[in-house]
Amino acid sequence: MSDRPDSVLKDSSKGNVVDTATVELKIPSHAEFIGVARMMIMGVASRISFSYDEVEDLRLAVGEACTSAIDRAARAGRTDSHITIVCHMNPQRLSITVSDPLPYDPNEPARPAEGADSLEEQGIGALLMEILVDEIEIKSSPEHGAVVTMVKNIGR
Amino acid sequence: MSDRPDSVLKDSSKGNVVDTATVELKIPSHAEFIGVARMMIMGVASRISFSYDEVEDLRLAVGEACTSAIDRAARAGRTDSHITIVCHMNPQRLSITVSDPLPYDPNEPARPAEGADSLEEQGIGALLMEILVDEIEIKSSPEHGAVVTMVKNIGR
Amino acid sequence: MDFSLNSRHLDNDTVVVDLQGEVDAFTAPKLKQEIINQIERGVKRIAINLADVKYLDSTGLGVLIGGLKRAREKSGQLVLICPNVRIMRIFDITGLAKIFEMFPSEEEALARLRSTDDV
């Protein structure tokens, strides 16, 4: 990594360089495309000075957020829906928002997903997200449905 | 690959399955993010029955389209611009559109990019795109600026 | 991206299911079906080999928990082969390392499966 070129995220001493950046991905609400989201996260995270383990943690956290959105789409019979993943980077942190347009009630008790083996699966997914990132917020927004925001601090 | 699960793109015998899908990525117009586009393409292409070589060809073709958009943004002093990559899949083909919002005149002679070693670099980029995909179209659109559409047929 | 599984029957009673690649919501249903098939054909000693697993999410963990439950319902056993520290970490942080019998090698997993006659 010693020869890694100057990054827009790390070198703001140059005039033509910005210190924040946004990457946005939209995928169908289908399990088949979670892998695409994970690849994108790997690309984004490897632009930042995260360790191998931190990149893996982020992949898994984002994968879990997508899986949960896809479960809800399947239960609602909305396999035509999509998921939007927005990564916002600055020199201090990477913030990732996973959102979908389907109605979401955070107070509704979780129900087993179609094909899921038990409720526990969803509990484990939520637990993993909590553990793997530094901050997490899950809310419902009128326009976006569920919005999961996860933050990983850089260089801690 | 024998145990690859049913794909939305290959099995349309099931009621809940669609046979087309769209994945969309938006990245800053900065060389640092071409790698993210390449990762996304790898994720998308590996969902489809492309060979390893075909996936590599697509990565390179999309990388060249992004590099060309980033060159134009740099020359226009618009490093705040972005690139949108849209992948549209159906069982026959993967179509990838790389577009940016900056004005583009297809008749304007190419000029060396900032930092590029010579004109040839751009000629080689265009040549590679031509060779690596089955169809390519480059045009300028009033809303989108340059729009590069590349098509790779599936299973030929 | 890639996922494959291969079941090796060591005897009528014992199977090692080798997994390779990424176990997620897209691929885990294949694993679930394979475990169900093995139990239905009467296999009592199941070792799931996670040595070549590159990614495992809650869907995969859920399928393994379900497999453990189904095996026990038929008085069978299901153990895990997990030499990969990265994958082991996922079991550790979720507390599932305490639920499963996990072994760093196939030899140790098979020794455990064969140590019990009561299945």
Add this chain to the structure above:
Amino acid sequence: MDFSLNSRHLDNDTVVVDLQGEVDAFTAPKLKQEIINQIERGVKRIAINLADVKYLDSTGLGVLIGGLKRAREKSGQLVLICPNVRIMRIFDITGLAKIFEMFPSEEEALARLRSTDDV
């Protein structure tokens, strides 16, 4: 994603530049600067080792063409080590395989560089 380079000076006149990873518009400027630096310090025989290059685009090819040109301007030589068929294919389809002297191993590249006294 990842890119690194390391220059090994075999003597005052000869350097092997080992590249690793992805050579694209983001990383190629590092390679360009390294080739310029080597030529400026008087190195006449340059071998660029592409053995561990996973990705090479037109920007990387442009930097190599520029390096070849600069080396020749100083009556030097620049050759490529390219055992990787995937990377070789990019030189073939662009016609650049005819422009560069390319060798499948470091030994062969060095034999070529050392065969000429006229540098």
